[in-house]
Amino acid sequence: MNHLLNIIRKEVKELLTPATFVPIIVMALIFGSMGNMIGGATEETKKPPSIGVINEDRGQFSSIVNETVYSMAKVVYNSTSENIEEGVNAVKEKGGTALIIIPSNFSINIANNQSGEIEIYWIMKGAGIMDSISSGVVESILHELNTKISEELIEKGNINATFALSPTTRNETTIFKGKEMNGISPGTISAILSSQSTAVPIIIMIIIMMAGGMVISSMGMEKENKTLETLLTLPVKRSSIVAGKIAGSAIVGLLMAVIYMIGFRYYLSSFEVSGNINLADYGLTLNVWDYVLVGISLFLALTAALSMCMVLGTFAKNYKSAQTLTVPVSILALIPMFLIMFKDFSTLPLSLKVVLFAIPFSHPMMAVRALLFGDYMLVISGIAYAAVFSFAMIAIAVWIFKTDKLLTGTTIHLFRKER
Amino acid sequence: MPAVEVHNLVRDYGKVRAVNNISFSVDDGEIFGLIGPNGAGKTTVLRIISTLLRITSGEVRVFGHNVAKEADKVRKLISYLPEDAGAYKNLTGIEYLYFIARFFGEGKEIEDIVERGVKIANLGKRMDDKVENYSKGMTRRLLVARALMIEPKLAILDEPTSGLDVINAQEIRKIVQNTVKNGTTVLLSSHNMLEVEFLCRRIALMDKGKVVEEGTPSELKTRYNAANIEDVFVEVIK
Numbered sequence: 001m002n003h004l005l006n007i008i009r010k011e012v013k014e015l016l017t018p019a020t021f022v023p024i025i026v027m028a029l030i031f032g033s034m035g036n037m038i039g040g041a042t043e044e045t046k047k048p049p050s051i052g053v054i055n056e057d058r059g060q061f062s063s064i065v066n067e068t069v070y071s072m073a074k075v076v077y078n079s080t081s082e083n084i085e086e087g088v089n090a091v092k093e094k095g096g097t098a099l100i101i102i103p104s105n106f107s108i109n110i111a112n113n114q115s116g117e118i119e120i121y122w123i124m125k126g127a128g129i130m131d132s133i134s135s136g137v138v139e140s141i142l143h144e145l146n147t148k149i150s151e152e153l154i155e156k157g158n159i160n161a162t163f164a165l166s167p168t169t170r171n172e173t174t175i176f177k178g179k180e181m182n183g184i185s186p187g188t189i190s191a192i193l194s195s196q197s198t199a200v201p202i203i204i205m206i207i208i209m210m211a212g213g214m215v216i217s218s219m220g221m222e223k224e225n226k227t228l229e230t231l232l233t234l235p236v237k238r239s240s241i242v243a244g245k246i247a248g249s250a251i252v253g254l255l256m257a258v259i260y261m262i263g264f265r266y267y268l269s270s271f272e273v274s275g276n277i278n279l280a281d282y283g284l285t286l287n288v289w290d291y292v293l294v295g296i297s298l299f300l301a302l303t304a305a306l307s308m309c310m311v312l313g314t315f316a317k318n319y320k321s322a323q324t325l326t327v328p329v330s331i332l333a334l335i336p337m338f339l340i341m342f343k344d345f346s347t348l349p350l351s352l353k354v355v356l357f358a359i360p361f362s363h364p365m366m367a368v369r370a371l372l373f374g375d376y377m378l379v380i381s382g383i384a385y386a387a388v389f390s391f392a393m394i395a396i397a398v399w400i401f402k403t404d405k406l407l408t409g410t411t412i413h414l415f416r417k418e419r
Numbered sequence: 420m421p422a423v424e425v426h427n428l429v430r431d432y433g434k435v436r437a438v439n440n441i442s443f444s445v446d447d448g449e450i451f452g453l454i455g456p457n458g459a460g461k462t463t464v465l466r467i468i469s470t471l472l473r474i475t476s477g478e479v480r481v482f483g484h485n486v487a488k489e490a491d492k493v494r495k496l497i498s499y500l501p502e503d504a505g506a507y508k509n510l511t512g513i514e515y516l517y518f519i520a521r522f523f524g525e526g527k528e529i530e531d532i533v534e535r536g537v538k539i540a541n542l543g544k545r546m547d548d549k550v551e552n553y554s555k556g557m558t559r560r561l562l563v564a565r566a567l568m569i570e571p572k573l574a575i576l577d578e579p580t581s582g583l584d585v586i587n588a589q590e591i592r593k594i595v596q597n598t599v600k601n602g603t604t605v606l607l608s609s610h611n612m613l614e615v616e617f618l619c620r621r622i623a624l625m626d627k628g629k630v631v632e633e634g635t636p637s638e639l640k641t642r643y644n645a646a647n648i649e650d651v652f653v654e655v656i657k
Contacts, residue, residue: 226505230565233469234522235494404472408432 026331049137050096052077052087059107061116061149068145069100073138088121088175098122098138110149113160115169118142124176124186126344127193127369135186142170177346177373181282193369201337201365203257207302208361211253212309212329218245219313220322228406238401242394246306253306290371293379297364300386304360305329307393314400317409336362344369345378360386420483422447422573422604423468428477430463437463439628440477445573445606445621447482450599452615453608454648455625456656461608462502464625465577468606469499482572498571502578502608504562508551512542512561515550516568523569536568539594556587563591567598574598576607580614592618612649622648624655631655 051073055062069075077090077099087099101119110116120142125131146168153164173182174189181189222228231241286294309329316322336359339348345356345366356362363382370378400406423445430438438460445451453461466472468479470490479486481493506515513533520532537546540560550558559582566574579595580588588611595618599605609615615622616636624632624639632639632655636648645651 225508226501226503227507229466229469229471229501230499230504232471233494233497233499234519235491236522237491407466407471 022328026328048072048074049098049141050074050076050091050094051138051141052079052091052096052099053102054079054082054084054087054099055102056080056082056104057102057106058104059111061107061110061152062102064148064152065102065106065145068148069141072141072144084121088123091121092123092175096123097135100142110153110167113163115163116149116167117169117171118145120170120172120185122172122174122186124174124189126347127176127190128341128343128347130342131190131344131347139185139187142168177375179282179284179373181284184282193372200368201340204298204301204361204365205333205337207253207257208305208333209326209330210256211250211302212305212333213323213326214249214253215245215306215309216313216316216322216325216329217319218249219310220316220319220325223316224318232401232406239394239398242307242310242397242401246303246310246394249309250302250306254302284372286368286371293371293376293383294364294367297367297379297383297386300383300390301361301364303390304386304393305333307390307397308360310397311393311400314397314406332359333361335359336365340365340369357382357385360389420447421445421480422449422482423451423606424478424480425464425468426478428464428467428479429475430460430467430472431475437628438467438475441625441628441630443623443630443633445604447604448599448602449620450595450605450607450618452619452622453606453625454610454612454615454622454652455608458627459625460628461625462577465499465575465606465608468573469497469575470494471499496572497575498566498569498573499575500562500566500577500579502581506550506558506561506565509549511549512540512546512553512557513537515561516540516546516565519565520568532568535570536564538564539567540564541590556583559583560587560591563594567594567603570598570601571603574603574605574607576605578609579607580609580611588614612647612652616648624652626656 051069053066053069053075055065055078057065076094076096077087079087082101082103084099084101087101091097091099099121101121103117103119106116106118120138122135122138124135146166149167150164153167171183172185173180174184174186175181176186176189222231309326312325312329313322316325336356339352339356340362343352345353348356356366363379363386366382367379370376421444423443425444426442428438428441429436441460441464453464455461463472467474468481468486470486470493474487482496484492484496486493506512507518510518516533516536517529520529520536524532540546540563542557542560545553545557550561553561559580563576563579566576574595576595580591583591592614595605595607605618607615607618619636621635622633622639623630632642632651634642639648639651640646643651643654645654
């Protein structure tokens with residue numbers, strides 16, 4: 001038994017290192033904050049949505065509209081005369097989701113077996129999965145409204161069954177980041193953008209994890225294969241060694257990511273919304289300069305990731321420990337991927353905005369969506385930040401290579417007690 | 420001008436003094452041996468001369484160049500073979516030699532360097548095999564070839580025959596001797612006293628970070644009335 005305990009004690013001591021449990025703690029903190037975010041979104045579905053109502057109708061179905069809307073939503077703007085601009089601004093100010101307009105001929109048309117048109121101005125706040133939750137709640141109100149009018153029509157013996165089941169039509173306009181898009185709902189926009197909000201962050205995350213892993217492993221292998229000392233005595237600039245390792249790993253990492261993504265793209269395409277809606281018709285398109293900015297953002301994010309991995313790689317003692325060191329990079333790549341999939345940068349709480357901005361890999365993940373809606377400030381500031389981050393990391397890596405810390409390991413034993 | 424000048428060299432690892440105020444010099448064109456028990460500080464001295472480690476205090480010059488201040492110039496003159504060195508496992512032997520040669524020449528020079536490397540390694544068709552398929556002896560031969568093919572002004576060899584069988588070790592000793600004939604100075608460390616006695620013109624014996632004896636093999640044997648350097652070593656260390 002003593003022998004067993006002896007082995008267990010040794011195993012625990014070997015395995016329970018900072019490198020093992022720090023990533024787990026970070027992961028737990030991330031899940032905790034994401035849980036809060038999801039919890040907040042769940043709460044949002046329970047709360048009645050804030051909406052504005054302009055009801056110009058005085059007919060028999062007008063009261064059904066008022067009853068349904070007031071029972072299911074919090075009405076933050078109410079008017080009987082059509083002043084759309086004032087209504088939209090009022091709903092926006094109060095953080096509302098939509099402005100519903102019931103025209104004066106609504107009841108008359110329905111009574112004459114013609115569809116009653118409901119005009120909706122959606123105030124879209126973000127294109128993430130969770131950003132569209134409140135609009136989903138308003139959708140259910142509109143569905144309920146349609147059902148109640150149907151019931152009323154059926155009760156009164158309306159004989160046109162098709163019309164009775166669907167007595168209302170919609171004319172919807174979505175306002176998102178200053179753009180007014182007619183004939184499209186936030187759900188549709190989110191669905192179209194979801195191919196980007198899902199695919200782009202995943203592609204970038206995979207590139208960073210693959211290429212970053214290469215750099216760290218390369219350092220681990222140099223130490224394990226005992227080739228590092230020879231390399232460092234060759235007449236070559238330390239900056240060339242760092243740059244060569246980063247560039248080499250970037251090429252291999254990109255190649256691997258491309259192969260990986262060819263398969264993954266087919267998988268993702270099965271989830272994409274197909275339809276006749278083209279975002280370019282709504283002015284949501286990227287021009288040449290936008291693509292250049294996305295390219296620069298991606299290049300700098302990759303450089304930042306690889307230079308950070310280079311610094312992390314100096315901690316690697318061998319190939320095995322190098323694998324452990326890829327965990328922090330993977331976590332840093334996962335955080336923006338999840339955040340951007342669920343929420344827009346603009347709809348995140350300040351603390352998560354800071355976290356997202358501080359991770360240099362976030363910026364290309366956010367760039368496409370930001371540029372579609374003309375948010376150049378976020379993209380350009382992200383590029384500037386990633387450039388500064390990369391420069392700082394490369395400078396640190398070159399400095400480490402210029403010292404003898406790679407061989408003496410004084411940077412490696414950060415957690416070791418002085419004896 | 421001496422090939423290597425070491426003056427009052429000190430190197431500390433935290434609170435441990437690995438090299439304690441040593442001085443010695445290596446003449447141009449000679450084979451100089453550093454011997455001593457494990458932990459004596461030999462490898463630390465070789466790594467400092469090879470520009471890998473920083474100096475705590477003192478000064479080291481290689482052909483007049485200060486290793487601390489002119490590391491780039493020193494690296495053009497030296498070739499260092501660490502005791503437990505390896506080669507890139509996914510490269511073939513010939514690819515590895517080309518990789519190294521490209522740091523020391525251009526065009527035809529590269530071909531000449533690699534040609535010398537192939538001759539020194541003497542691995543025949545196995546030069547086209549990946550290094551991961553080499554035996555320990557073959558890898559060591561490749562690494563010796565890598566170190567000497569560039570005809571460095573100073574070759575720093577840490578245990579050049581470490582882990583090799585008698586035949587391979589003897590061949591490498593011959594290669595080292597031939598290298599000196601071509602104008603290379605050799606500074607080597609070894610635990611093999613017979614090897615040191617056979618190869619070196621002069622020897623420095625290190626213990627606990629200090630040089631405790633220095634001289635030619637015959638001088639040392641006379642001084643300690645010993646039959647060979649191994650006996651000198653035992654006498655000095657005990």
